[in-house]
Amino acid sequence: MSLHESSAHERGISHFRGAMWVVAASVAVKLLFAFGHSDLVDRLAQAVVMAIMGTVVIGGGAYLWGRLTFKVPASGADEPHLASTGTGSSTAAPVAPAPVSRAAFSGAPVHAQAHPRAARRTAAPPTSTAALVTIGSNADAEEPFDERAAYRRAAEEIAGGTQELGLWMQCRVQAGGDTARAELLYAQARVADLKAEHEESVRTVLVQREADRRQQELAAVGEQAARLWEQFQSDKPLTPEDVAVLAASAIRDGRLHWTRPMTQDTVLHLAAAAGLDEVTRRLLQAGASRDARNRRGDRPVDVALRNDMHVVVMALNG
Numbered sequence: 358m359s360l361h362e363s364s365a366h367e368r369g370i371s372h373f374r375g376a377m378w379v380v381a382a383s384v385a386v387k388l389l390f391a392f393g394h395s396d397l398v399d400r401l402a403q404a405v406v407m408a409i410m411g412t413v414v415i416g417g418g419a420y421l422w423g424r425l426t427f428k429v430p431a432s433g434a435d436e437p438h439l440a441s442t443g444t445g446s447s448t449a450a451p452v453a454p455a456p457v458s459r460a461a462f463s464g465a466p467v468h469a470q471a472h473p474r475a476a477r478r479t480a481a482p483p484t485s486t487a488a489l490v491t492i493g494s495n496a497d498a499e500e501p502f503d504e505r506a507a508y509r510r511a512a513e514e515i516a517g518g519t520q521e522l523g524l525w526m527q528c529r530v531q532a533g534g535d536t537a538r539a540e541l542l543y544a545q546a547r548v549a550d551l552k553a554e555h556e557e558s559v560r561t562v563l564v565q566r567e568a569d570r571r572q573q574e575l576a577a578v579g580e581q582a583a584r585l586w587e588q589f590q591s592d593k594p595l596t597p598e599d600v601a602v603l604a605a606s607a608i609r610d611g612r613l614h615w616t617r618p619m620t621q622d623t624v625l626h627l628a629a630a631a632g633l634d635e636v637t638r639r640l641l642q643a644g645a646s647r648d649a650r651n652r653r654g655d656r657p658v659d660v661a662l663r664n665d666m667h668v669v670v671m672a673l674n675g
Contacts, residue, residue, distance in 0.1 A: 502555045504548060511547040515540050521547065582606035592619040597631040604628055604636045608643040621652040622660075629661040634668040647673055 514520050525543055532539035585599050586606070595603070607613050607624045616623050625645045628636045637657075641647060650656055661669040 502552050504552070507548040507551045508544060510551070511544040514547065515543060521550075524550070586612075589615070589617060589624075592617050595627065597633060600624070600627045600631050601633060601636050604633075604640055607645075608639065613640065613643060613645040614649070616649075616651070619652070621650075623649050623651075623657075625649065625657045626651055626655070626660050629657040629666060629669050629673065630664055632661075632664065632666040632669055634666075634672045637669050637672045641672070
């Protein structure tokens, strides 16, 4: 019996039950007023009987209408499925209902339980602590040493039997054969070793970063110096900062005796004119000539005197 047919059947039975209760009530009313001689009582009893008959007729009609309206095909299938035949016509083929598991009624979404993303979200993270302690070149200079992670790693090594053999035997000897004390000593010594390795790695990283920074600065200074030497050779004006960069490049590259084409000034002449006493001392220490003369016949000390650079004069005469 289909779902619709069952519903119509139950609805008809409900109507009949209601009608039987009304019949019983009307019989009771008729018996109660059987001894009355009033016309009002007789009319009331007749009205009750008519209501009962109307209820019976309406209930029966509803039952028959439900049976006829929701009549299913003789095949017994609730819903026909049209399947194409080889001749192009369509015939009704029964479709078996899909099985429903109990998990569908348990309140949990079945599709979410089997979804791979859900499995990845609920997967537990790895419990290994080997990655919690950064050792060697992988250490981060900004990351402090994690002492708890180091102790967990030592505990894992003890539990898995993967201790550092030399350190473990040393701890066994110190503990006098007591395994519990040897494990405690091993954990403390192992954490100390991991901390020392971490600090050494941090120092290595910092040194490498400083070397990279200096290399970048030298590259930038080299490019700037190349540009300034072009200005030096073309007799273009230079700022005191430019002269300081040129002096460092002249000391490094051996250009202490280079002169400008038009004025015949050396870098020492430029440093004296700019009042750069410290740069002047460095040039003299590197081997720059204090007696070199420009096209006007001036030495660096003469240029310093003309520009009232008395500190530079003292450096040149010292």
